Structures are given as C-alpha cells and as structure tokens.
Amino acid sequence: MTTLNKPVLRRVSVASQFLRRDPLVLTLHPGGFIGVRESGRRTQYKIDLKTVVRMAVLGTTAKFTARSRDLRKSGMSWKAARKQARAETGTVVET
Numbered sequence: 001m002t003t004l005n006k007p008v009l010r011r012v013s014v015a016s017q018f019l020r021r022d023p024l025v026l027t028l029h030p031g032g033f034i035g036v037r038e039s040g041r042r043t044q045y046k047i048d049l050k051t052v053v054r055m056a057v058l059g060t061t062a063k064f065t066a067r068s069r070d071l072r073k074s075g076m077s078w079k080a081a082r083k084q085a086r087a088e089t090g091t092v093v094e095t
Contacts, residue, residue: 011039034077063089
C-alpha cells in the first residue's frame with residue numbers, strides 16, 4: 001500500500017443533504033483526518049480518522065445488536081440470529 005504524503009482530493013456525486021445540493025469534495029490528509037466540502041465552496045469541515053472509525057464501529061455494532069436481539073425475541077436460536085443479523089447489517093467477521 002502507498003504511504004500518503006500529500007492530500008488526495010476526490011469528488012463524490014452524492015448530493016449533500018445538510019448544505020446545498022452540490023457534489024461533495026472529500027480530501028484525505030496525511031495528518032490522519034478527512035476534509036469534506038461542497039464543490040465550488042471553500043469552507044472545509046474536518047474530522048479525525050479515529051473519530052470516523054469509532055463512529056462506523058459503534059453504528060454497525062448497534063445495528064447488529066438490535067437486529068440480533070429482535071430475531072432472538074422472535075424465537076430464533078442464538079447462533080442463527082447472530083448469523084442472520086450479520087448478513088443483514090453487513091457485519092463481517094474475519095477468522
């Protein structure tokens with residue numbers, strides 16, 4: 001894998017729901033953070049990569065836990081409930 005030595009910019013065609021309807025520009029900075037701004041704007045919002053990873057893990061595990069609990073309450077076995085919840089939430093377990 002290549003070491004990040006300078007910022008890398010990528011335009012994403014997903015419209016921003018919080019700001020205007022323009023595409024977003026994502027910047028991956030070598031300092032360990034991501035910058036997000038609207039195309040044609042200068043204001044950049046930055047977030048630390050540690051925070052992004054934490055939010056992703058917490059969000060995914062919360063969905064997985066809630067779904068497996070619901071499946072368990074519906075009478076499914078513990079093992080089958082966890083397997084189905086993993087498939088539905090996209091939680092991948094590396095062995």
